[in-house]
Each structure stands twice: as structure tokens, then as C-alpha cells.
Amino acid sequence: MHRPALALVLMASAANAQTPELISADDPEGLVAYLEAEGYSAEILSGVDGNPRILTEARGLRFNIFLRLCVDHANCQAMQFDTSFHLSAPLPLEQLNEWNGKQMMGLAAVTDDNWALLSHPLITTGGLPEPIFAATLGWWMYQMEEYGRYIGYITEDEAGQASSSASQ
Template sequence: MKSVALIAAGLLAFQAAPAAAEMVMAQDPESLVKAMQAEGYAAKLGTDKLGDPMITSGASGTAFRIFFYNCKENKDCATVQFSSGYDFKEALPLEKINEWNSRNRFGRAYLDKENDPVLEMDVDLDDGGMSRELFIDNVEFWTIILGNFERHIGYRN
């Protein structure tokens, strides 16, 4: 009877290991890159101006970045932020950004110092991260928000 219990315990341990390996964590930027690439997204790991990790990617012809925050000495980060900025010849009215923010719960927008629109979305990957599936769901959600925002600001039809 003990051998059956030992075999069952061994099988449970074996099944739990792949689940842990499938976690996406800001402490391991490569885990985000691998998850995105496995789903067909371009994802290139680099660093930002402060030396923190940064991923460059894109969707539907729009480039975006994933910045890492709450890092300790450019490692062991806790959160990420999806970000995309736009360069308009004419300044976008602040009312257009305020309208977006008042009607949309996800995807915070603002005007940068040149009055160009920026869209951001934060994702908390602290305390063990999240499953690969949930992270990819967030990436897909971000791409939907990105498209909706671009239509809202007149960047795409």
C-alpha cells in the first residue's frame, strides 16, 4: 500500500513541475519573451535607458514596448507596463484623451510633452507571477485595446 502512495506522490510532483515552469514572472524577463514568441508575437529582449529589462514587440503594424518596474539593480522586477506612443503632426486635443479615459477601464492614455498620445497598461507579475495562459490573455487584451485606441485617436480607420 505504501508503494502505491509513493507512486501517486511522485506522479503529483511530476505534474506540478511543468505547471511551475509555465509561470511568467517579471523576475525572469525571458519567460515573457518565450511565452509571446510561442504564440507568434515578435518579442525582443533589451534594456531601457535605466538598464532595466524591456521587451520590444508589435501587433497589427504598431510597435509597443513592455517596460519592467520595481526592479532591484536592474533585476528582480515585480511589474510590467505595456506602452505605445504615437507621433502626430498636429497636437491631439486633450478632450480626446479624456474621452478615452472616461469610457475605457483598461488602457490609460495621456499626452506626452509634445502633446502626442501615449497608451499604457500595467500588469502585476509579483509574488510568483501568473500562468502563461493568463499572461497571453493580457497580451491579447492589450492588442485589442491598442486597436480601439488607434481608432479613437484617428490613427487607423
């Protein structure tokens, strides 16, 4: 193939390739639009620290996406997925340690008033390609259900219809 013809083929291929959308903590409105397009409910609220947070829900699991590493409550460089389950009895520290020792995603903690917490930070400086963010969000949804089962909050019958709280 001649060089000009090769150049035309390469230019046509590049023109047809789609650049993935970037998802970033510095664009809360874009994050909400992405979540809603994927079937999540999503609302921008203000966190206790004044930084934006997004309250979202899908498949009966409600969670926050806290925007972190912000300058004057804007230009945020990270986000943190966060949910909680209220338990009727304290969760043993050994059970939390076991979860945290075996999981790559979803750090577990517990409060004195029996809230079982789960969180996962994500640096988004410069933006994450949509497929990477989608995969991370999918894993987060999976981890929330798994954690709910692990602590006895979600039964097998309730899987996919779980209920968690993100009000804290």
C-alpha cells in the same frame, strides 16, 4: 469506491493535470520566449532607467514591455505595456479624458510634440499563470487597435495592419 482506489484515481488525475507556465517580469528571457512562441517578435533592450525592456511587435503594432519595480535592474516585480502613435495635430484633452474615463485597460496621455501614448501596468510578483497573461496580452492588443482608431490614427481599412511606434 475504496479509499485506496480513490487515492489512486486522484493521484492519476493530479499527474495528468498540467501546471500552467508562470510569466513574470523577473524572467525577461522567459517572457521573450513566450512572446516568440505566440508569434510576436521580441528583443530585450535596456530602458532609459537601466531596467530591461522588451521591444515587441505583432499585427503591425509595435510596443514596449517595460520591466518595473526592479532591484539593481533585475528581480523585477511588474511590467508596463507601452506604445505611442505620432499625430500630425494635437489631441484634445477632452478626448483623452473621455477615453480614460471609459476604459478599464490602457491609460492614455499625450506629449507636447503630439505623441499619443497608451500604457497598462501589470504586477507579476510570484508569476502569473500563462492563461491570465495571455488574456491580458490579448486585451492589450485589442486596446492598442481601439485607441489607434479612437484618435484617428488607424482607419477601419488598416485594422489588423496598424502601425504604432515604441521607440520612445
